[in-house]
Amino acid sequence: MTNYHKFLILFFSISFFISFAYAENYSEICQNVSEENPIVVATNNQYYEMGDSGVVYGCVSDEAHFKGINIHIGTIDEVIVGGAVAPDESGFFSKEFVIDDSFESGFWSVDVDANQEFFAYSNFVVSGPGRESFFRTDIVESLIQDEKWANSKPRDISTDDKTLLLSKFQEIAMMNLDDRQIKEISIPIDFGRSSNIENPKFSKSTINEIFFVFEDALYKIDASNDNAEKIIENVEYFELTTNDKIIFSTQGSNLNDELFSVWQSDLDGTNKINLIENKKDVKFFDLSHDDSKLLFNKVTYDEPFVNKFLMIYDIDSKQFSDIPELNIYCGVSKWSSNSELIIYQYGSCDRHYPEALIYTYDMDGNSHFLSEVDHLSTEFLISNDGVFLYYNLAPNGVYQMTLAQPVPEFEEIVGFVLIIAILSILILHRLNYFRLFSEKTIVN
Numbered sequence: 001m002t003n004y005h006k007f008l009i010l011f012f013s014i015s016f017f018i019s020f021a022y023a024e025n026y027s028e029i030c031q032n033v034s035e036e037n038p039i040v041v042a043t044n045n046q047y048y049e050m051g052d053s054g055v056v057y058g059c060v061s062d063e064a065h066f067k068g069i070n071i072h073i074g075t076i077d078e079v080i081v082g083g084a085v086a087p088d089e090s091g092f093f094s095k096e097f098v099i100d101d102s103f104e105s106g107f108w109s110v111d112v113d114a115n116q117e118f119f120a121y122s123n124f125v126v127s128g129p130g131r132e133s134f135f136r137t138d139i140v141e142s143l144i145q146d147e148k149w150a151n152s153k154p155r156d157i158s159t160d161d162k163t164l165l166l167s168k169f170q171e172i173a174m175m176n177l178d179d180r181q182i183k184e185i186s187i188p189i190d191f192g193r194s195s196n197i198e199n200p201k202f203s204k205s206t207i208n209e210i211f212f213v214f215e216d217a218l219y220k221i222d223a224s225n226d227n228a229e230k231i232i233e234n235v236e237y238f239e240l241t242t243n244d245k246i247i248f249s250t251q252g253s254n255l256n257d258e259l260f261s262v263w264q265s266d267l268d269g270t271n272k273i274n275l276i277e278n279k280k281d282v283k284f285f286d287l288s289h290d291d292s293k294l295l296f297n298k299v300t301y302d303e304p305f306v307n308k309f310l311m312i313y314d315i316d317s318k319q320f321s322d323i324p325e326l327n328i329y330c331g332v333s334k335w336s337s338n339s340e341l342i343i344y345q346y347g348s349c350d351r352h353y354p355e356a357l358i359y360t361y362d363m364d365g366n367s368h369f370l371s372e373v374d375h376l377s378t379e380f381l382i383s384n385d386g387v388f389l390y391y392n393l394a395p396n397g398v399y400q401m402t403l404a405q406p407v408p409e410f411e412e413i414v415g416f417v418l419i420i421a422i423l424s425i426l427i428l429h430r431l432n433y434f435r436l437f438s439e440k441t442i443v444n
Helices: 003-014 026-032 410-443
Strands: 039-043 053-060 069-074 079-085 092-098 106-114 117-126 140-142 153-157 163-168 171-176 182-185 198-202 209-214 217-222 227-233 237-240 245-251 260-266 273-279 285-287 293-302 305-314 319-327 333-335 341-347 356-362 367-372 380-382 388-392 398-402
Touching: 026 039, 026 053, 039 106, 053 069, 053 106, 053 117, 069 092, 079 092, 153 198, 153 380, 153 388, 163 198, 198 237, 209 237, 227 245, 237 285, 245 285, 285 333, 293 333
Parallel strands: 039 117
Antiparallel strands: 039 053, 053 092, 069 079, 069 106, 106 117, 140 398, 153 163, 163 171, 171 182, 198 209, 209 217, 217 227, 237 245, 245 260, 260 273, 285 293, 293 305, 305 319, 333 341, 341 356, 356 367, 380 388, 388 398
16 A cells, blocks of 8 residues: 555544543533532543643532532542642532643543542543554543433344443333433343343344343343243353344353353244353353354463453354454453454453453454443443444443444445545546646637
8 A cells, every 4th residue: 555545544534533522511511410419520531642631620519518629530549630629609610630651541530529528420541552543533422311320231232223222230221322212121020139130132123022131041021012031041141143043051060160051042942952062161152243153252260360362163164263362351252243353342350450442353363442441341332333332431321432433344444435535536637637628628
């Protein structure tokens, strides 16, 4: 590729990167103060690089009668920026800071207290060197305004990318991504115990059918009539195929061996077929969008660390293949929608350094940085068209990041941009030619 072509790609790619002001405008943040939240706080950006200037800003209720408000920016162990702030007559306050050498790459917390009591929390990311992403932008939007669902996690997205499936503890809800309305799903099951609903997923054919695991059993809910039924017992994890099949894992008979089996069945749990019998590291998996491959995390232990390598199972050939050089550490991995890229989360196991980075990895061994999100418990989804990244930023809610380049079509997008650029130049050149020819004809 010539320098000229690189320049064209860079020129057109820049247009995808748009700055983003994190949270509300300065003038609007006081509207979020309430009796339940007498102090609110935010930062002017979610992502910073070394040398950037930042602003922490917020608002305090005049009815709270706080005598002193303090801001602290730092980690669990250390406060980097701190001190008292004085709100103005409207309750608004702010404090500037600079990302210097005292800030390491990773997640940073902003805490606000008053009268020695913690009240508000926000966070931001400091990007490390070499982490510039061709995909990521700072166009990040908070999706949930309903306080009840603020700490929920995005679990699945409908095949048409219009509905997000959320869950927390023993509750499930659907969010319409056009109007951001949340519809809670009635679950006619006597849960009784304190177990969580696990791994809720939409049926591939309709959002009214939702599957989930509860206490080692697979259930199906018909949201249109609030009907629920137990499908399969002894289920650890499951995925749904595009041709109305369930692929699920079960615990082996000897619990001490930590062996699992993987099965396929119809949506009603009948016609079971054994795919993998009594093998380690097959409890959790991700099914490729073309239903041909399963992606597993192969776990090894190197005290005090837990290492996870990727392992792929081809359903047709019944063969395993390892990707031993890709250690995703304490994160998770998923297939992209074209079943050719792996999207994986790399996170530190050390709770004092809780960054979580998301990368893409192709079958040729190339890795591309995608984004920095939240702690290791982050649930992330890529929309089926590859345009949006959804993730939870506990305890602040669910966010939507508009990606600078769609995943996984980024290579095609680059090629398309290059073609458009070349065609534009050719067209412009041809128009200039006709203009000069016309002027010459008129003169003659």
